[in-house]
Amino acid sequence: MQRIPPNQHLTTDFPVLHFVRVPEFDRKTWDFRAEGLVENPVRLTYDEFLALERTGDVSDFHCVTGWSRFDMRWEGVRFSDIANLVKPGNNARFATIVSDGGYMTSLPLDELMESDVLFAYNFEGKPLEPVHGGPLRLVVPKKYAYKSAKWVRRIVFTEELELGFWEQRGYSNSADPWKEERYSY
Ligand SMILES: Nc1nc2c(c(=O)[nH]1)N[C@H]1C(S)=C(S)[C@@H](COP(=O)(O)O)O[C@H]1N2
Ligand SMILES: [Mo]
Numbered sequence: 001m002q003r004i005p006p007n008q009h010l011t012t013d014f015p016v017l018h019f020v021r022v023p024e025f026d027r028k029t030w031d032f033r034a035e036g037l038v039e040n041p042v043r044l045t046y047d048e049f050l051a052l053e054r055t056g057d058v059s060d061f062h063c064v065t066g067w068s069r070f071d072m073r074w075e076g077v078r079f080s081d082i083a084n085l086v087k088p089g090n091n092a093r094f095a096t097i098v099s100d101g102g103y104m105t106s107l108p109l110d111e112l113m114e115s116d117v118l119f120a121y122n123f124e125g126k127p128l129e130p131v132h133g134g135p136l137r138l139v140v141p142k143k144y145a146y147k148s149a150k151w152v153r154r155i156v157f158t159e160e161l162e163l164g165f166w167e168q169r170g171y172s173n174s175a176d177p178w179k180e181e182r183y184s185y
Contacts, residue, residue, distance in 0.1 A: 133151055
């Protein structure tokens with residue numbers, strides 16, 4: 001199989017793409033919440049988040065506007081490790097990922113539980129830069145990158161799908177680059 005999805009072109013720089021101001025990061029007040037349909041909701045400070053089990057992963061990145069980049073080296077915490085901590089109820093089928101600044105996206109839990117889905121705080125061995133989502137972003141390598149929310153602060157486990165920022169504006173909710181699922185029509 002080809003490594004680059006259909007109608008994507010390869011780039012070696014790291015374009016910056018987002019539509020709000022980069023949020024301020026204050027290590028003392030920043031928190032991460034995982035809540036909704038869970039047995040054990042958590043609120044973690046930045047230091048508590050850093051103390052969670054750390055995982056590294058190298059993955060490719062595909063933006064729906066057409067650029068792809070190979071071999072992005074991320075470090076952070078697996079989504080599945082957060083889920084195991086909060087224990088989603090049997091009725092939880094999706095999670096909505098909410099960013100500082102209001103951006104959001106959502107995914108089915110079974111896709112988020114894959115081992116390459118990380119909440120990343122390091123990129124190429126260094127703290128993730130604010131423009132790229134620092135201090136914490138989601139990375140979902142198998143989806144177009146609008147699923148990889150930057151500046152994540154909260155995840156909410158839900159029974160029903162909530163459409164995200166781009167998904168409400170005509171972009172595909174399934175967002176599979178290999179099937180070229182760019183738009184919802
Ligand atoms: N909070 C937030 N996350 C976001 C976006 C955004 O506008 N706001 N844009 C998404 C899109 S469309 C892409 S392609 C990637 C871009 O990540 P980068 O700026 O690190 O290259 O971030 C995604 N995550
Ligand atoms: Mo994108």
